[in-house]
Amino acid sequence: MKQLYIDFDGVILDTMSKTYEELEKLGIDKKDQKRVMQYFRDADWKKLIEETKEINDSINEIKKICASKKFNVYVLTHINSTAEMVEKIKYLHKKLPQVTVVSVPKEIPKTEVVNPSAAILIDDFSGNIKEWQKKLGIGIKFVKELEGSDYPEITHLSEVIDMFNQ
Template sequence: MKNLYIDFDGVILDTITPVYNLAKKLNLDVKTQTKEVGLLFSKLDWETLIEESEELSNSINSIKDLKESKKFNISILTHINSLKEAKAKIEFINNLFDDLTIIPVPKSCSKTMMTQTKDAILVDDYSGNLREWESKGGIGVKYTKEKEECDFINITSLEEIMELF
């Protein structure tokens, strides 16, 4: 079985759009005011946010299929800004799946610091995470909503992992 790590925000749920909309309302520029945006993230009501976020391209059923294939040892590997965010994500995953590992990663730590990376797959929507992952001997797979030219294997649905590996 291959180790497969799946990001949460922007891969399983589109939590980013509601956060960016809120930032816009508060006149925060997510690209430049990183400290303020970090603070916003840490204060969010994650249970509501998760409820309001849309599932990305049938991600939940795709994870179920990947799990049933028995080809992969799957964990969710997600950055968190607060313990409340971790708890909301853990509860969301636990309600949907039996026996799926979830690893919350403090925002200031690299995902590579939390697990073994060698020959493991990371599906993430953020190239920075994938670059770090590959520098530690892992395989980076970039999830995007639409096909895109990039330095990584690119997928628009988690289902594609089944044929790729």
């Protein structure tokens, strides 16, 4: 079975749109790194997760991937605080108890926490895909709608099932 790592923010839940809305409400400039970092460290992730929509039926799509028995499925997510890690794990344990969650501190690339070699990463951030491919991993870009980027793109997570024959 292939190792399959699925990103959380912007792939499973639309936390990116939600946090950008919040930043705007608070009058924080997205380019103001220091204040943005502070916002993420202090954010109420319980509330944020409760109020954020799933993207393109992501939870059911992951259930389909698990049912295909083709992959060892992990969620691989960057975190800014312990509170964020706790709330993401609680949410995922409830929705997808069969999936292992790997939390990576924001300061460290995902490729330094898990071994990308021959493993698949589905992520919405091109930078992560690029880094993953450099380390001989297979990168797939998750998009809400097709964008025609430099990477293979999917809009629904279960599309990965038919991309690999084993």
